[in-house]
Structure formats: C-alpha cells, structure tokens
Amino acid sequence: MRSMLARPDAERVISDLRALAGYGSCGTGVERRALGIADCESRRWLADRMREAGLAVEIDAVGNVLGRTAHARRIVVGSHTDTVPRGGWLDGAFGVVAGLEVAREVAAHPHCYATGIELVSFSDEEGHFLPMLGSKSYCGEIAEGILASLRNTAGQSLAECMQGLPEATASLARLDTAAHLAFLELHIEQGPVLESEGLDVGIVTHVVGARQDRVRFHGRANHAGTTPMGLRSDAAQALFRCAVAWADACSGLQIPGAVWNVAEASTHPAAGNVVPELGIASFQYRAQERESLDRMAEALASVADRAATLTGTRVSIEPVFALDPTAMDTMMIEALEEQALRLGLRGRCMPSGAGHDAMVLGRHLPAAMVFVPSRGGVSHSTDEDTTPEQLARGIELFARTVWSICSRS
Amino acid sequence: MRSMLARPDAERVISDLRALAGYGSCGTGVERRALGIADCESRRWLADRMREAGLAVEIDAVGNVLGRTAHARRIVVGSHTDTVPRGGWLDGAFGVVAGLEVAREVAAHPHCYATGIELVSFSDEEGHFLPMLGSKSYCGEIAEGILASLRNTAGQSLAECMQGLPEATASLARLDTAAHLAFLELHIEQGPVLESEGLDVGIVTHVVGARQDRVRFHGRANHAGTTPMGLRSDAAQALFRCAVAWADACSGLQIPGAVWNVAEASTHPAAGNVVPELGIASFQYRAQERESLDRMAEALASVADRAATLTGTRVSIEPVFALDPTAMDTMMIEALEEQALRLGLRGRCMPSGAGHDAMVLGRHLPAAMVFVPSRGGVSHSTDEDTTPEQLARGIELFARTVWSICSRS
Numbered sequence: 001m002r003s004m005l006a007r008p009d010a011e012r013v014i015s016d017l018r019a020l021a022g023y024g025s026c027g028t029g030v031e032r033r034a035l036g037i038a039d040c041e042s043r044r045w046l047a048d049r050m051r052e053a054g055l056a057v058e059i060d061a062v063g064n065v066l067g068r069t070a071h072a073r074r075i076v077v078g079s080h081t082d083t084v085p086r087g088g089w090l091d092g093a094f095g096v097v098a099g100l101e102v103a104r105e106v107a108a109h110p111h112c113y114a115t116g117i118e119l120v121s122f123s124d125e126e127g128h129f130l131p132m133l134g135s136k137s138y139c140g141e142i143a144e145g146i147l148a149s150l151r152n153t154a155g156q157s158l159a160e161c162m163q164g165l166p167e168a169t170a171s172l173a174r175l176d177t178a179a180h181l182a183f184l185e186l187h188i189e190q191g192p193v194l195e196s197e198g199l200d201v202g203i204v205t206h207v208v209g210a211r212q213d214r215v216r217f218h219g220r221a222n223h224a225g226t227t228p229m230g231l232r233s234d235a236a237q238a239l240f241r242c243a244v245a246w247a248d249a250c251s252g253l254q255i256p257g258a259v260w261n262v263a264e265a266s267t268h269p270a271a272g273n274v275v276p277e278l279g280i281a282s283f284q285y286r287a288q289e290r291e292s293l294d295r296m297a298e299a300l301a302s303v304a305d306r307a308a309t310l311t312g313t314r315v316s317i318e319p320v321f322a323l324d325p326t327a328m329d330t331m332m333i334e335a336l337e338e339q340a341l342r343l344g345l346r347g348r349c350m351p352s353g354a355g356h357d358a359m360v361l362g363r364h365l366p367a368a369m370v371f372v373p374s375r376g377g378v379s380h381s382t383d384e385d386t387t388p389e390q391l392a393r394g395i396e397l398f399a400r401t402v403w404s405i406c407s408r409s
Numbered sequence: 410m411r412s413m414l415a416r417p418d419a420e421r422v423i424s425d426l427r428a429l430a431g432y433g434s435c436g437t438g439v440e441r442r443a444l445g446i447a448d449c450e451s452r453r454w455l456a457d458r459m460r461e462a463g464l465a466v467e468i469d470a471v472g473n474v475l476g477r478t479a480h481a482r483r484i485v486v487g488s489h490t491d492t493v494p495r496g497g498w499l500d501g502a503f504g505v506v507a508g509l510e511v512a513r514e515v516a517a518h519p520h521c522y523a524t525g526i527e528l529v530s531f532s533d534e535e536g537h538f539l540p541m542l543g544s545k546s547y548c549g550e551i552a553e554g555i556l557a558s559l560r561n562t563a564g565q566s567l568a569e570c571m572q573g574l575p576e577a578t579a580s581l582a583r584l585d586t587a588a589h590l591a592f593l594e595l596h597i598e599q600g601p602v603l604e605s606e607g608l609d610v611g612i613v614t615h616v617v618g619a620r621q622d623r624v625r626f627h628g629r630a631n632h633a634g635t636t637p638m639g640l641r642s643d644a645a646q647a648l649f650r651c652a653v654a655w656a657d658a659c660s661g662l663q664i665p666g667a668v669w670n671v672a673e674a675s676t677h678p679a680a681g682n683v684v685p686e687l688g689i690a691s692f693q694y695r696a697q698e699r700e701s702l703d704r705m706a707e708a709l710a711s712v713a714d715r716a717a718t719l720t721g722t723r724v725s726i727e728p729v730f731a732l733d734p735t736a737m738d739t740m741m742i743e744a745l746e747e748q749a750l751r752l753g754l755r756g757r758c759m760p761s762g763a764g765h766d767a768m769v770l771g772r773h774l775p776a777a778m779v780f781v782p783s784r785g786g787v788s789h790s791t792d793e794d795t796t797p798e799q800l801a802r803g804i805e806l807f808a809r810t811v812w813s814i815c816s817r818s
Contacts, residue, residue, distance in 0.1 A: 191635025209632060212681050223788060224670035224696050225619060225762035226600025229660070231786070236671055236690075237656055241742040243649040251638070261633035262645055263685050272621045272691035272729070274789075276672050281645075282681035286634050320681070353634035377640070379632060380683075 002112030003407040006105045008098075008399035010392035016097045020045065020081065021089040029382025030089050034082040034124030034133070035063050040158070040164035040249065042081055046121055049100055049168070055108035055119065059165055060173040062147065062158065063123035064134045067100075069107045071116025075402055076175070076183040076365065077102055079357060080125035080134065088188075088384025092357075094372075094391065095186040096121045102399045106406055113406040115181060120173075122357045128152045129324050131321075135357035139175050139364050175364055182332060182405065183361035185369045187396040188386055192377025200393045201347040202371035203336045207359035208257065208351050209325035212284040215242065215304060219313040221269060221277035232275050236267040238311040239279030245303035250296055252306050255352055258287040260296065279313075288325050288351055326359040329366030336368060339401045345393055354379075370398050373396075411521030412816040415514045417507075417808035425506045429490065430498040438791025439498050443491040443533030443542070443561070444472050449573035451490055455530055458509055463516035464528065468574055469582040471556065471567065472532035473810040476509075478516045480525025484811055485584070485592040485774065486511055488766060489534035489543065496535075497597075497793025501766075503781075503800065504595040505530045511808045515815055518739065519707045524590060529582075531766045537561045540730075544766035548584050548773050550785070563755035584773055591741060591814065592770035594778045595807040597795055599763050601786025609802045610756040611780030612745045614769040617666065617760050618702050618734035621693040622653065624713060628722040630678060630686035641684050642721040645676040648688030651709075651716035651724075655692065658708040666694040666760055669705065688722075697734050697760055735768045738775030745777060748810045754802055763788075779807050 023045060024030045024038030032039040043065050049055045052278040055067030065081075068074060079095025096119070103117040105352035110116065123134030129150040136142050150158040162168055189195075194202050219235035243262040250260045265281035286297045301317065333349065340347045350371070352359075358369045375385040432454060433439045433447030441448040450487050452474050456466045464476030474490075477483060488504025505528070512526040519525065532543030538559040559567040571577055596605075603611050628644035652671040659669045674690035694705045710726065717724040742758065749756045759780060761767075770776045783802035784794040 189635065189636075190632050192640055193635075193637070196640075208634070222786065223599050223763060224672065224693055225668060225764070226598065226602075226788075227668070227762075227786060228600075228602065229668055231601055231605075234670075236674055237652070240649040240652040240671070240674075243646070244653050247646055259634060259636070259638055261643075261684055263633065263648070263676055263681050263683060264679045265645055265649075265674060265676040265685075265688075267672055267690075270673045272670070272672050272693045274672060275670055276674075279674075281676075284633055284681045347751070353636075354632060355634070360725070377631065377636060379635075 001407055002109055003403035008395045009102050010395045013097050013101045013395055014388055016049065016100065017089060017093060020097060022074035022156065026086055027382045029384065030080065030083055032083045033085065034126065034128040035161035035164060037164065038117060039082050043121065043165060043209050046081060050119065053100060053104040055103055056068055058173055058396055059168040061168060061170055062137045062172065063162065063165055063168065064138060064173050065121040066173050067119040067354060069076055069103065069110055071110065073179055073181055074116045074118040074408055075182050076118045076120060076361065077402060078120035078122065079185050079187060081121045082124055082126050083378045084126050084265045086198035086382050087380055088191055090188045090384055090386055091379060092125055094188060098186045098395050098398055102402050103393065105403065115406040118180065125357055130237065132357055132360050133374030135274055135360040137172055141358055142334055151301060155341065155407060164319060180365055183358060183367040184398065184402055185356060185358040186394055187356060187369060187371055188379060189371040189374045190379035191374065193350060194371060195375065195377065199347055200345040200390065201340060201397055202350045203333055203347060204328050204352045204369035204371060205333060205349045206288055206290050206325055206327040206351050207356055208286040208321055208353055209290055210286040210355060211293055211322045212282055212320040213300065214318045214320050215281055215283055216316045217279040217308060217313045219277050222275040224273045224275050227275060233312040234275050235313050236276035238307045238313040239265065239281055240349055241310060242304045242307035242330055243281060245307065246306060249299040249303055250285065253299065254358065255287055255292045258292055259353060260285040282320065286353055290324055323355060326362040328362060328368045332366050332368035335405060336401050340397055364380065370394055411518055412812035415812055417510050417804050419804045422506050422510045422804055423797055423800060424597065425458065425509065426502060429502055429506060436527050436791045436794065438496055439492055439776060440495055441490065441492045442494065443535065443537040444570035444573060448491050449812060452530065452574060455490065458487050459528065462509060462513040464512055467582055468577040470577060470579055471543055471546045471581065472571065472574055472577065473547055473582050474530040475582050476512060476528045476541060478512065478519060478525030480519065480636055482588055482590055483525040483527040484815055485527045485529060485589050485770065486811060487529035488594050488596060489532060490530045491533055491535050492533050493789045496789055499597045499793055499795055500788060501534055503597060504641050507595045507804050507807055510804065512809055514812065524815040527589065534766055538567055541766055544769040546581055548769050550769065555707040560595045560705055576598060586773060589774055592767060592774045592776040593811055594765060594767040594806065595803055596765060596778060597783045598780040598781060599783050599788035602759060603780060603782035604784065604786065606755055609754040609799065610749060611759045612742055612756060613737050613761045613778035613780060614758045615697055615734055615760050616765055617695040617697050617762055618699055618732055619693065619695040619764060620702055620706065620731045621691055621729040622709065623727045623729050624690055624692055625725045626688040626717060626719065626722045628686050631684040633682045633684050636684060643684050644688035644722050645685035647720040647722040648674065648690055650719065651713045652690060654712035654716065655709050658712055659694065659705055661703055662708065664696055664701045667701055668762060669694040691729065695762055699733055732764060735771040735778045737771060739773050741777035744814060745806065745810050748813065749806055752805055754806060772802065779803055
C-alpha cells in the first residue's frame with residue numbers, strides 16, 4: 001500500500017517554513033496581520049507552492065487559500081498563515097506547510113488514495129477583523145451581511161483590504177459535508193505541558209471553551225488625603241477585591257483543567273492623591289465543559305456584587321466573547337493514538353487551552369489536532385520555537401495518519 | 410482699640426476672588442499652572458491690588474508675590490494663587506485674597522497696630538515644578554543649585570518660565586524669624602467633614618504627614634489559555650492581593666485619622682489572553698504621627714513580600730515622596746478658638762489631610778490654619794465651591810484673629 005511507503009520530507013517542510021517566514025519577517029519572528037501586505041504576499045507564495053504540488057488553487061472572497069486534489073471526497077487539512085503583531089514563525093504556518101507536504105504525496109499519486117486532500121490556509125485566525133474569520137466563513141457561520149461591516153483594528157474594511165489579493169474570487173469557499181470527511185490540524189502546543197513532561201506529541205481531545213467579560217466598577221473620585229475612609233466609594237479597591245475573590249472562588253471550584261486570568265486592569269483618574277472613581281479589567285476564563293464556564297461566570301457575578309456592596313460602588317459586567325468547548329472526534333483521536341504507538345512516539349492526550357480553526361471545523365466535521373512542544377511554552381512572540389527533531393516527529397504522525405485515512409476511506 | 414472696630418468686607422473679598430478667577434477661567438473653575446501665562450498675569454493683578462492697599466510689593470526670583478506693611482515685625486499671611494489643571498476658584502486664592510483684606514486694614518491704620526502684615530502668594534504650591542516650591546524657597550529649604558535644575562511637567566525650566574514675570578527681582582524673599590512672628594493661612598477644607606457636621610469653621614491642629622510609594626510586581630507573560638495555573642507568575646494577582654491585604658492591614662492598625670489609597674494601577678501587557686508580567690500602582694498614606702506612617706510602611710513591605718511569594722513574582726517598592734506631619738502652634742490655635750467663641754461660630758479642631766504652605770512655614774514659625782467648608786467635599790475640580798455666607802464666616806474669624814494678634818504684640 002502506497003501510504004506505507006510514503007515518507008514526509010521534514011527538511012522540505014522546514015525549508016518551506018523558512019521561506020514563508022521571509023514574508024513579514026521581524027527579528028526571529030514574523031508579523032503578518034491578516035490581509036496586510038506581507039500576508040497577501042505570503043498567500044500568493046502559498047498558492048504558487050500549491051500549484052507546483054499539482055493542486056487546484058482557489059483564493060476566496062475572505063482570503064482563504066485552498067488547494068485541492070482532484071478527488072471527489074477529501075480530507076481537509078491546514079491551519080492559518082496570518083500572525084499576531086510580532087508573532088512567531090511556527091504558530092499556524094506549521095500546520096499549513098505540513099499540510100502542503102501531505103498534499104504533495106496525494107497529488108503525486110492520486111490513484112493510490114481513495115480520498116484526496118483539501119489544504120486550506122484559513123484567513124484571519126488571529127482576529128484582526130474577527131477571530132477565526134476564514135474558518136467561520138468556510139463553515140457558513142457568518143452571514144454575508146456581517147462580512148460587509150467588518151473592519152480591522154486600523155479601521156480598514158475587509159473589502160478594502162481584499163484589494164491586496166486581486167486574484168481572489170468573488171465567492172466564498174464552503175465546507176461540503178458530503179464531500180469533506182474530516183479535518184486534521186497540526187499545531188505547536190503554545191503551552192509548557194509537552195516540554196515539561198518530555199513528550200514528543202499531544203493528541204487534542206477537545207478545544208476548551210473560553211469567555212471574557214469586561215468588569216467596570218464605578219465609584220466617586222475624592223481627595224485621598226481629606227476624605228475619611230468611611231465616606232469613600234473606591235472603585236480600585238472594589239476591582240482588587242473582586243479580582244482576588246474571583247481567583248480564589250475559581251480555585252475553590254476545583255474544575256480540572258480550568259484556567260482564569262484578570263488582565264488589562266486600570267484605575268482612573270491616574271493620580272496618587274485621588275480616590276479612583278473607575279476600576280476596569282478583563283476577566284477571562286476557560287474550561288472543558290460549558291457548565292464549568294457557567295459556574296465560573298456565576299462566581300464572578302457573585303464576588304463582583306459583594307465587592308461593590310463592600311466598597312459602596314456600582315458594578316457592570318459586559319461579555320466580550322463566549323466560545324463553547326468543542327470535542328475532537330473519538331475515531332480520529334484513536335487513529336492518531338494508533339499511529340503514534342506504531343511510530344514509537346512519546347505522547348499524551350490533552351485539551352487545547354487556546355482556540356484554533358479546528359474548534360470551528362469540529363462543530364461541522366469529525367476533527368482532530370496534533371500538538372508539538374513549544375520551547376518554554378512560549379508563543380505569540382518572536383521567541384516562539386520548536387527543534388527540527390520535534391517538528392519532524394509531529395509531521396510524521398500527522399502525515400502518516402492523514403495518508404492512512406485517505407488510503408482506507 | 411482699633412482692632413475691635415475694624416470689620417472685614419467679605420463682599421469685597423468675594424468680588425476680588427471673582428476678578429482673580431478671570432485669569433485662566435475655565436468653565437466654573439480656573440486653570441493657572443504655576444508661572445504659565447494666566448498665573449503670571451494674575452500675579453501682576455495681585456501686585457497691583459497690594460500696591461493699592463498701600464503695601465510695599467516684591468516679586469521674588471521664584472515668583473512669590475509679597476506685600477508688606479512698613480512695620481518692623483510682621484505676621485505672615487497668605488497662601489497660593491496657582492492651581493491644578495481644571496482647578497477651582499477658591500483653593501489657595503481664598504487665603505491670599507482674604508489676606509489682602511486683612512492687610513488693607515493694617516496698612517490703612519499702621520499706627521493702631523504694633524505688628525504689621527506680610528502678605529504672600531507663594532509660587533507653585535501645586536507642584537508644577539516642585540510641590541510648595543515658593544514656601545520652601547521662602548523658608549530656605551531649597552538649595553539654590555536645585556532651583557536651576559527644576560523643570561515643569563512640560564519640560565520648561567524655571568528660569569525660562571520666570572521670563573513671564575520681568576518685574577521679578579533676582580533675589581529670593583526669605584523668612585526672617587526675628588521679624589516674622591507667626592503664619593496664618595485661611596483655606597477651604599477640601600474634604601467633607603465641616604459640611605457633613607454642619608459646622609462653620611475648622612481650626613487645624615496639624616497637617617498630616619504623607620508618603621507615596623510606587624510598587625511594581627514583576628512576573629512572567631504567558632498565554633492565559635495554555636499555561637497551567639500552577640506554572641504562572643502572575644504580576645496582576647500579586648498587585649491585587651497586595652492592595653487588598655494592605656488596605657485590610659491599615660484598617661487593622663486602627664490609627665485615628667489615618668487614610669490610605671491605592672491608585673494609578675495598571676497591568677501589562679494589555680491583553681486579556683496574556684498573564685500579566687507587570688503590575689504597578691501608587692500606594693499613598695497619611696497620618697498624624699511619623700511613627701504611624703512607619704507602621705503603614707512596614708505593613709506594605711510585609712504584605713507585598715507575602716503577595717510576591719504567593720504568586721511567584723518579584724516586588725520592588727520605590728518611595729515617590731515622604732512628608733513628615735507638622736503640628737500647628739498651640740497658642741495660635743487657642744487664639745482662633747477664643748475668637749470663634751466670641752463670634753458665635755460653630756467649629757471644631759481637626760487635622761488637615763491635604764498638604765499646605767502652612768506645613769512648610771510651620772517648621773520654622775508658629776503657624777495655624779482656618780478651614781471653611783467645601784461643598785460636597787470637592788476640590789481640585791471646577792465644581793469646587795463654598796457659599797458666600799460660609800466664606801464670610803471664615804474671613805471674619807481669620808481677620809479678627811490676625812488683627813487681634815497685630816494689636817497685642
């Protein structure tokens with residue numbers, strides 16, 4: 001069987017990654033905000049590599065770059081090539097370029113595989129316009145009216161920025177659940193677990209749900225020297241007390257794998273001798289079960305009310321986003337486990353604490369993800385890195401699993 | 410005795426205050442940053458009024474405006490006419506203009522008073538260059554080398570800004586403890602105590618000491634979704650825990666009249682999905698005894714260390730300023746109490762939670778202060794106000810006390 005003979009060329013993948021990192025390079029990292037100049041150039045580069053690999057290429061109306069083998073039924077593979085500001089060279093790019101390597105084999109020997117490949121670099125995973133814009137559009141989760149209203153963080157419209165990709169079609173590429181069998185995404189872990197446990201690969205069981213609320217305490221500005229303590233309405237103390245009590249409450253809930261973070265905190269006015277009238281922060285929390293997120297939200301509402309009462313302030317809690325957890329497909333997970341065992345890789349099943357395109361695809365198709373270690377757990381930074389050997393082991397597991405499924409199906 | 414016949418003209422004081430408020434007027438308030446255009450114009454206006462009152466006028470090398478009667482020995486009265494940005498019409502201006510009214514009487518009947526008046530509008534009480542620049546210079550607390558290095562918050566040097574007052578002398582007016590007998594300052598309370606207790610006047614027993622420290626927690630930035638809670642070094646949680654524990658510790662110390670404030674708080678980087686690597690805030694505290702301030706500082710060091718240990722962060726505490734408490738003069742306080750009783754005013758003795766020029770003068774001369782109520786306890790705001798009747802009662806107490814001392818001494 002051809003899939004048993006095929007070998008992914010990890011050196012070629014790394015060489016492609018280095019070439020791709022030339023677009024928007026930024027010290028040891030890269031910066032390709034979605035549909036900016038460097039991102040558009042990198043999409044053109046990717047389309048050329050897809051054509052060289054023998055894939056039929058499409059760039060759709062939101063900037064998704066797709067390369068298809070001629071097969072009627074296809075496994076979808078890929079990730080994203082856009083980055084955060086001052087991002088890393090691996091992040092989504094690794095999954096796209098490894099997907100290219102996987103597609104090369106299937107395109108070169110189409111008759112050896114019952115099922116083909118649809119390789120996608122999804123547009124704007126990082127949310128310059130909208131988080132996971134490309135995969136949500138691909139899965140039909142965005143009404144077309146919404147697309148016309150999207151603007152990036154610099155205020156430019158999507159239509160305006162799409163002029164950087166004149167080769168794009170006017171239509172939206174769409175998932176077809178009759179033709180597409182599954183989705184597989186290779187990615188760096190973006191956390192410290194695999195490295196700290198000395199493992200080669202992680203097989204993702206689910207992408208955790210995430211919510212973020214903006215909490216604002218409103219008090220009364222007063223002179224901090226002349227206003228007796230009992231007559232104050234201190235929005236800063238309210239915020240501090242709420243943040244500490246919420247962290248303690250989340251810890252007390254003992255939800256396995258749950259995480260929480262209070263950030264973007266500030267108090268106003270910015271003067272040491274004025275009792276702050278405004279205290280603001282973002283409260284972000286992630287968990288594997290929707291019900292766990294509900295409990296963390298209830299804890300926040302409760303401690304925020306208590307802090308407001310205690311300090312004589314008023315509180316408002318405004319949701320910023322709320323993403324439900326997405327389970328990965330059991331059969332895909334088993335296929336990955338079996339392949340990892342065969343390759344002698346040290347791995348573990350684990351949740352993904354970060355959001356990924358697989359979270360969107362997983363709502364519509366059987367989906368799975370493979371993680372490789374992140375050096376120091378660092379990502380979204382120019383310091384992001386993984387050794388060539390670690391990358392090669394991830395590519396091996398990813399490619400052999402996809403090829404095996406394509407052979408069988 | 411002349412001082413028994415003399416009556417201060419409160420309407421004239423309020424009319425003078427309205428005229429002065431025309432310099433740098435700003436809605437219902439005023440903005441006269443020290444030695445800016447409006448401040449220089451207002452100093453010129455004040456010097457003209459002093460001359461009209463028969464005082465010998467000097468504008469010294471830091472912008473202090475002084476008006477003296479011809480007496481060999483003088484009581485120093487006054488305050489400051491500079492303001493914070495978007496400040497109020499009363500603040501220091503009230504004490505200067507009421508001092509002008511007091512000086513008018515003594516200058517008009519010099520032979521009826523054994524002791525004369527030295528009326529001063531001190532320069533830059535609000536610290537555009539240096540807090541209480543004018544009174545510190547007057548009391549010889551600033552080495553001349555320091556003056557040359559002072560710059561305002563816009564980066565301009567003191568010498569540059571003094572060009573706005575070409576009539577200023579090249580010398581520094583100085584306190585002479587042989588010639589100057591005492592200092593008396595009339596001021597708005599800038600707090601809610603007198604209004605909430607329905608009182609006419611406050612007699613200040615001491616200006617509290619104040620310290621401010623800048624506290625910085627240093628942690629490690631990490632992805633807030635993928636970094637397990639146990640592997641975090643969260644500078645925001647460290648700051649929040651420190652701020653809450655310190656407020657509770659200060660409260661637990663049960664120091665009468667002590668106040669504390671955590672403000673200017675922020676966490677970095679400003680992203681909801683990043684564990685903050687930096688948490689910063691100003692910790693300000695005031696108390697009547699130096700030893701109480703020491704205890705509050707010890708509490709801060711202790712809770713900051715504990716918060717750092719608990720969160721795996723590092724903490725640094727950097728003093729921003731430290732001002733010792735200043736007691737007002739017992740005999741001056743008694744003279745004010747006696748006069749208040751005679752006038753049938755409802756008043757109380759109280760500390761001043763805010764700093765004043767009297768704090769500086771009080772280190773060198775017997776000093777005292779009289780407070781009138783602040784509407785809603787508000788000051789350093791264009792909303793700052795006090796009713797004409799309340800102003801009049803304060804003027805009455807202030808003027809009669811000064812005249813009585815001038816008659817006797």
